Amino acid sequence: MHTKLSSVISDINAVAMGEAKADLLLKNCSLVNVYTREILPSMDIAISKQRVAYVGDDASHTKGEKTTVIDLEGKYVTPGFADPHVHIDQFVLPSEFAKKALLCGVTSLFSDPIDIVSVCGYRGFREFLNLCSNLPIRIFNVVPGGLPVDRKFSHSRTLSASQAKAAIKHSSVLGLGEVFSWIKVTNRDSKTMKTISTMLDNDCIINGHTAGASGKKLNAYVSSGILSCHEPINYDQVIERLRLGMWIMIREGSIRRDLKEIIPSVLSSRVFTDRLMFCSDGLDPVDIDKYGYINYCVKEAIKLGVEPIEAIAMASKNCFDYYNMDRDLGGIAPGKLADILVFDSLDELKPHKVFVGGKLVVSNGSIVTQIKKHIIPKWIKKTVKLEKFSEKDFVVKCKTTVANANTINLKTEIVTEKGTAQLATKDGNVLPLPDKDVWKVAAFDRTYGSKKGTVSFLTNFGAQIGAFASTWTFHENDLIVIGSNESDMAVAANNLIKTQGGMTVVMDGKTLASLPMQLGGIISTDPFEKVSNNFINLNSTIVDSGCRFSKPHLIPLFLPFLALPDVRILYSGIVDVKKRSYLPVLS
Ligand SMILES: [Fe+2]
Incomplete structure (x- = not known):
């Protein structure tokens, strides 16, 4: 992945001494020193074997005939930024995400591939590591620590104890991802404690998740x-959490944005910032284009009053300190990997140049390096194991003329509550009531080929469409179909069999919008721009038709998510999360 420090100590030592010559010399930098919180003017940085060899006011002794010299004319130079917790197994391939991240100055991603593991298990984990390899960005991974979300109901795949042990031997795998369920820890659940012990015995990092x-x-x-x-x-x-010795990642991503709430109070209380970082927890294609990435967090923190160097340290040094990687990364100093950003100003924070391991990857706001296109195996593009649907697959049988249904009422795209509705039946089938905003909602197993499914009812969706279907869900990976009629529901479900995953919107038998996501049914193999356009079109088709929520793609994503109240749908049935029991469709 990168040259180990141990293998190049003599080489870079010799360059520092001027007895060997640098590969790259950056002259005349205004160097943002995250160790001393100083901006040092007129500094030179000599780079050899992907690492910084010398930092000082005159590196002319490191310059040889073959040294590339770049005069930065007083521009600001900072360490590369990192996202210490992100799910990049969403929407686009890692190679496509890498381009956008690099343009925002993010040179290291700490990825938690929980989605692909929940679909494809260890085989998917290994394939994902492969897709993250040989890219001009550093991608570290963790073994997902949140699966299964709830052993009683979940059917997501996960890594066995022996697979987790094997996984952490990989050089880019750092430990265990967010341990969702703190209750499993406080109850000392034997499997959870064993996994944590294994990680500790192997000096691995364990990421937390302590909501509540x-x-x-x-x-x-x-x-x-x-x-x-x-x-x-x-x-x-x-x-x-800081008082108990924890590190805090301030989340600013597509599901939640907490920076504007947290930063002002951190400032007014004069909190020591050495254990604060910024993370996204996942970004959709619209947000990364609209806001930027970790550079946006730095910019906003500065706007709110954080000292610029402190905000830059939160985006760089602090992340690598947390991951025990400070010998290799985090600042611009001898021995460190040369991940360096060049800025015209510290106001806009759009990097002019980006170096990763001393290699120029962004210049003048454009990617200037080749990004490898990985070969994607066929098996990972065949995860929608379903047979052609017809209207009858969405029937809710009832012998009486009127049925009392338990419903899933949407409070937000994410939060649900239990409701009831009185519905008419026709030919033994309970009908949805679109005029009263009562929809059918269905979940089908799509990864095991069991042909099992549940059809129920949902309220407060509000859109004027025939059906909306998705294969991307947290983290059960059912096919979810929401519809105002069975016929369009069947068309939508069949669309996703054809594309082998993604999202689709159907009205009167016609497809209005489609976002194919072929890889595991959760990641598109298309270029970023195409995915972004499809995503915008899909959401706006639903929103413009009257949906009550601005991000409707989140609805099927969270409908099976067992970590949130109150009611969730799985192919195995409707789950009352608080009571931890199944709820009948008709009461
Ligand atoms: Fe997360």
């Missing part, structure tokens, strides 16, 4: 060696 935990429960969780959390949404939660 406090006091003795938070203490118990932290005592297990889980030292980070990206869930705090306010100052009280941040400070309680």
